[in-house]
Amino acid sequence: MIYGATEAARSILEEFFKRARSSRSWEELLGAIDYLYRACESRPYSSLLINASRDIFQDFLLSNSSNVSDAIASISASISRVFEMVRNMTLQAALIASKRIQDDETIFTISYSGTVLKIFENLVARGARVRAIVTESRPFGEGVEMAKALKSLGVNVTLIVDSAIRSFIKRASRVVIGAEAIAANGSIINKIGTALLAIAARESRIRLFVVSGSYKIVPETFFGELVGSPEIELKDIPQDLVSMGVKAWIPLFEAVPAEYIDAIITEKGLTSPHAIPYIVRETFGSWPPRVRRLDDLYRDVRSKILERLEKT
Amino acid sequence: MIPEEVLRIAEDIRSMRIRGAGRIARATAEALMIAAEGYKGDLEGFARYMEEVSRVLLSTRPTAVSLPNAVSYIMKAVRKGYGDVREAVEAVVKVATEFKEYSEKALELIAEIGSRIVDDGATIVTHCNSSAVVSILARAWSEGKRFRVYATETRPRYQGYITARDLASRGIPVVLITDSAMTYAVRRADLVLVGADAITSNGALINKVGTSQVALVSRTYGVPFYVAAETYKFSPYTLVGEIVEIEERDPREVLDPLIDGIEVRNPAFDATPPEYIDAIITEIGIISPEMAILVITDFLGHVAMPETVRGYEDSEATNAL
Numbered sequence: 001m002i003y004g005a006t007e008a009a010r011s012i013l014e015e016f017f018k019r020a021r022s023s024r025s026w027e028e029l030l031g032a033i034d035y036l037y038r039a040c041e042s043r044p045y046s047s048l049l050i051n052a053s054r055d056i057f058q059d060f061l062l063s064n065s066s067n068v069s070d071a072i073a074s075i076s077a078s079i080s081r082v083f084e085m086v087r088n089m090t091l092q093a094a095l096i097a098s099k100r101i102q103d104d105e106t107i108f109t110i111s112y113s114g115t116v117l118k119i120f121e122n123l124v125a126r127g128a129r130v131r132a133i134v135t136e137s138r139p140f141g142e143g144v145e146m147a148k149a150l151k152s153l154g155v156n157v158t159l160i161v162d163s164a165i166r167s168f169i170k171r172a173s174r175v176v177i178g179a180e181a182i183a184a185n186g187s188i189i190n191k192i193g194t195a196l197l198a199i200a201a202r203e204s205r206i207r208l209f210v211v212s213g214s215y216k217i218v219p220e221t222f223f224g225e226l227v228g229s230p231e232i233e234l235k236d237i238p239q240d241l242v243s244m245g246v247k248a249w250i251p252l253f254e255a256v257p258a259e260y261i262d263a264i265i266t267e268k269g270l271t272s273p274h275a276i277p278y279i280v281r282e283t284f285g286s287w288p289p290r291v292r293r294l295d296d297l298y299r300d301v302r303s304k305i306l307e308r309l310e311k312t
Numbered sequence: 313m314i315p316e317e318v319l320r321i322a323e324d325i326r327s328m329r330i331r332g333a334g335r336i337a338r339a340t341a342e343a344l345m346i347a348a349e350g351y352k353g354d355l356e357g358f359a360r361y362m363e364e365v366s367r368v369l370l371s372t373r374p375t376a377v378s379l380p381n382a383v384s385y386i387m388k389a390v391r392k393g394y395g396d397v398r399e400a401v402e403a404v405v406k407v408a409t410e411f412k413e414y415s416e417k418a419l420e421l422i423a424e425i426g427s428r429i430v431d432d433g434a435t436i437v438t439h440c441n442s443s444a445v446v447s448i449l450a451r452a453w454s455e456g457k458r459f460r461v462y463a464t465e466t467r468p469r470y471q472g473y474i475t476a477r478d479l480a481s482r483g484i485p486v487v488l489i490t491d492s493a494m495t496y497a498v499r500r501a502d503l504v505l506v507g508a509d510a511i512t513s514n515g516a517l518i519n520k521v522g523t524s525q526v527a528l529v530s531r532t533y534g535v536p537f538y539v540a541a542e543t544y545k546f547s548p549y550t551l552v553g554e555i556v557e558i559e560e561r562d563p564r565e566v567l568d569p570l571i572d573g574i575e576v577r578n579p580a581f582d583a584t585p586p587e588y589i590d591a592i593i594t595e596i597g598i599i600s601p602e603m604a605i606l607v608i609t610d611f612l613g614h615v616a617m618p619e620t621v622r623g624y625e626d627s628e629a630t631n632a633l
Contacts, residue, residue: 162491164578199528211481233381237473250496
C-alpha cells in the first residue's frame with residue numbers, strides 16, 4: 001500500500017522503468033511509454049509524475065537514440081536523475097522546515113506525507129521533544145498509517161477523527177503538511193480534508209506550512225489548466241443504502257487557497273505562497289516557464305519511435 | 313429495587329442504542345414513568361426512590377441536556393405533597409406522558425416552521441443524525457419542494473447512515489460524504505441545517521463533534537447555518553455558570569484494536585460559537601442564538617437565584633428550601 005504523493009508517483013515510474021528496461025523492440029518500448037502517459041492522463045493531480053514524465057520524454061527526444069538499447073540507456077539515465085533530484089529536493093525542503101520548528105512544538109498534520117515524516121525524523125535526531133496530532137483522514141485512513149510511522153520514530157502522537165480538527169487545533173503550535181501539487185497562484189492541492197484543516201488553523205491563528213519539493217509545481221496551471229481531482233466512490237456504505245439510491249462519493253483531493261498558507265517550503269527556501277513565480281523561475285529557468293506540454297511531448301516521442309519502427 | 317426495564321433503558325442510552333437528544337428525552341420520561349409504576353414501597357420512600365432512578369439515568373450521557381431537562385420536568389411533580397403512593401405515582405405518569413406528548417408535538421411544530429426556510433431546488437448539508445432536521449426535510453419534501461442533501465457519514469459511529477436512510481426512504485436524494493469533505497459540500501450548498509444536543513444560555517450550540525467546523529466553513533463561504541432544537545435542549549445549568557461537559561467516548565470507536573504508543577482521543581461533541589449560527593428553529597419559533605436566554609428564563613422558567621446556583625441536580629438542597 002502506497003500512502004504519500006511522492007511514493008505513489010515513484011512506484012509508477014519504477015513500473016515504467018521495469019517495462020522499458022525489459023523491452024527488446026521499439027514496439028515494446030512504445031508500450032512502456034504508452035503506460036507512462038496513460039498513468040499521467042489518469043492522474044492530472046500528480047504533479048510529480050507529470051513533471052518527471054516531461055523530463056523523461058524531453059531527454060528521450062534529445063538523445064535521439066538509433067537503437068532500442070541506447071534508448072533504454074538514455075531513459076535509465078534520466079530516471080536515475082529524476083529520482084536523485086526528487087530525493088535531494090525532499091531532503092533539502094525537510095531540512096529547511098525542521099530548522100524552522102522549535103524543540104517543544106506540537107505539529108498538526110493530515111494524511112500521509114513522506115516529506116513531513118522526514119521533518120520529524122530530523123527533529124527526533126536533533127533531540128527535539130515534538131508531539132504530533134494526526135487526523136485519521138477518511139476515506140482511506142492514511143492518517144492512521146502516518147500515526148504508526150510517527151510512533152516508530154518515537155514521536156508522541158495523538159490520533160483523532162477528521163471531525164475533531166477544530167476541537168484540537170488550539171493544542172497545536174503549527175500545521176505542517178505535504179502537497180500533491182502546487183498551482184501557479186500559490187494555492188496547493190492535497191488530500192480531501194486539508195481545506196478544513198487550513199480554515200480551522202486560520203480561525204485559531206495557527207500557522208500553516210506546506211513542505212514540498214519544487215517538483216510539485218504544475219506548470220500547466222500557468223496556462224489556465226485546473227488541477228483535476230478524481231471523484232471516488234465510498235465503498236464501505238451499507239448495502240441497504242445503496243439499494244435505496246443513496247450516492248456516496250467525494251473528490252480525492254481539494255485545493256487550499258494561498259491566503260490560508262503562511263509559507264511554502266521547497267528546496268529553494270521558505271517563501272510566501274504568492275511568491276511561487278520566484279520558485280518557478282528558479283526551477284524551470286524562466287518566468288513565465290517555458291515548458292512544453294506533456295501531450296505535445298508524448299506525440300513527438302510516439303512519432304519518433306514509429307519512425308524507428310518503420311526503418312527496421 | 314429499580315425495575316429491570318428502567319435499567320435496560322438506561323443501558324440503551326449509555327451504549328447509544330437509544331440516541332439523539334429528542335429520543336433520549338422521551339426514553340427518560342418513559343423510564344421514570346415505568347419506575348414510578350413499578351414502585352412497591354410506601355409514600356415516605358417514594359421521592360428517595362425516584363431520586364435514585366434519576367441519578368442512574370443522569371449518569372448515562374453527560375452532555376445531552378435534554379436528559380436532565382426531562383428528569384427535572386418530571387421530578388418537579390415527584391416533589392409535590394401527596395396523600396398516598398397511588399396519587400404520587402399517577403401524578404408522575406401524568407407529567408411523563410405530558411412531556412412525551414409535548415416532545416412529539418414540538419417536532420411537528422419545528423417541521424412546520426423549519427420547512428419554510430427550505431427552498432425548492434436547494435442543496436442542503438447536514439451533519440450527524442437529528443430527528444428535528446429529518447422532520448423539517450420530510451415536511452418540505454411532502455409539500456412538493458425538491459432539493460438534495462449532502463449527509464456526512466459522521467465518524468466514528470456513522471450516524472450519517474441513519475440520516476441517509478431516514479431521507480432516502482422518503483425519496484429525498486442523498487449524497488453521503490466523508491467528514492473530511494465538508495468544505496467541498498458546503499461550497500456547493502445553499503443551506504446548512506443541523507440538530508442540537510444542547511444550547512447554552514449565551515447561544516452556543518453543543519452538538520456532534522464536527523458541527524463547529526461545518527459552521528466555520530459555512531461562515532467562511534457565506535452559507536446560512538441553521539440549528540433545529542426543541543426548547544428542552546436549552547441548558548438552564550449554563551445560566552448559573554455550569555459548563556456543558558463534553559463526553560469523551562471509548563477510543564476503540566476510532567481505532568480498533570488500539571495501537572500501543574498511539575494516543576486516540578474521541579470527544580463526542582464540540583461547541584459552535586453563537587456568531588456562526590444564523591438562527592435556531594424551535595417549536596416556539598425561530599430565534600437568534602443570542603436569545604437563548606429568553607427561552608431558558610421566560611419560556612422554561614429558570615432564573616439564576618441563590619438556590620438554583622447551588623445546583624439544579626442537588627434535590628436534597630431543593631427539598632430543604
